[in-house]
Amino acid sequence: MDRISIVLPAKNEAAALKTLLPRLRAAQPDAEIIVVDDGSTDDTREICAAAGVQCQSSPYSMGNGAAIKRGARAATGDILVFMDGDGQHDPADIARLLARLAEGYDMVVGARDWGSQAGVGRGVANTIYNWLATRMTGHVVADLTSGFRAVRASRFREFLHLLPNGFSYPTTSTMAFFRSAYPVAYLPIKAAQRIGKSHIKPLRDGMRFLLIIFKIATLYSPLKLFVPASVVFFLLGCLNYAWTFIHEGRLTNMSTLLWSAAVIVFLIGLVSEQITALTYRRDA
Structure with a gap:
């Protein structure tokens, strides 16, 4: 039976982790749970210790993508489940992702509906990304930027060198899987309102979202x-x-x-x- 490793990148998400980790352990009692502390200044490490969860700490913030890479390297499972540490994703949905993965897919992504988007601006941007990625790949891309996904560890580690240290790791990994002809599936999910303050700043990250559009093309077919x-x-x-x-x-x-x-x-x-x-x- 495949061993499951759950990786949660977290930066000052102590308030969410306090309730999320017990729910996660209850939903997946046999899974390896790794919280990658991206230079947090709150009680993240103490909360992980109290919950009996492995915590990979960084002395300073390196970015969401960097946390994902560190977690993927540390994980020992055959299947990796990535989810946000801010409480948006429901641990109960992990079983649904794993069941779909068992149907023969190499990656299954939790696809958010419009009501689960973090604001109208983000919803419009994600709609454009999904449309462009669908046109590029010839496959329906329901949620290109979702951070909630289950992947086969051996496949995912092939592309660690491609992943950026910032927030666009979902885009990069998805397009890399399509380019390499690894089957990808999407599963509808409901994402809750995040606990705490978002680390994404529209003005600072505006250029990043624009660059994602070009990355979609250059990662698949320039x-x-x-x-x-x-x-x-x-x-x-x-x-x-x-x-x-x-x-x-x-x-x-x-x-x-x-x-x-x-x-x-x-x-x-x-x-x-x-x-x-x-x-x-x-x-x-």
Whole structure:
């Protein structure tokens, strides 16, 4: 029987962990539970000790993704379950994730509905991410950024070197699984209101969310992003040339610049495609 390891990244989540850990132990009594303390300044370590839970502590904050990587390395289970330490995820849903995983999947993700999103802005952003990822992969992506997921440890550890130290580890791991043809499933869940204050700041993290859109493409198939962009530049160059030729009877520098941009963007896409292929290459 597969051994289960549950990894919870936590930064100053003592208030939530106080009630979450006993519920988690009751729901999965045989599982290994690892709380990865990302430089907390509260009572996280004491609460873990009182609950008899392993706590991997960092002397300073390294980021959510870094905590996930440290937890994955420390876990001894055949299956890893990742969930937030802020009380949003229901421990009872772990059994549902594991049951779906047993159907032959390598990753099962808890997909939040609109009512479980942390605000309208986050809901709209996640909807855009899901749509773009679905278009890129050709598979329905119900919740690209959900942090509640069960994965086969051997598969997940293949991509530890790709995972960022920040908050976008769910995006990276999901696209890596799709790229490597590892089956992924989504299971509807209800996420509760988090306990405590969120560590995500809209202004500071606005650029991060924008970069996720490009990461979705570059992690799966760069040409699907760069070829349309190249075509747009080429068509703009043709339109500019048609306009100036009709009105001025000449070729302008702007048309040449746009055509040059089309070629450069296309070549960048080709190089990115080769780099992506090398990134996912597995040595025999």
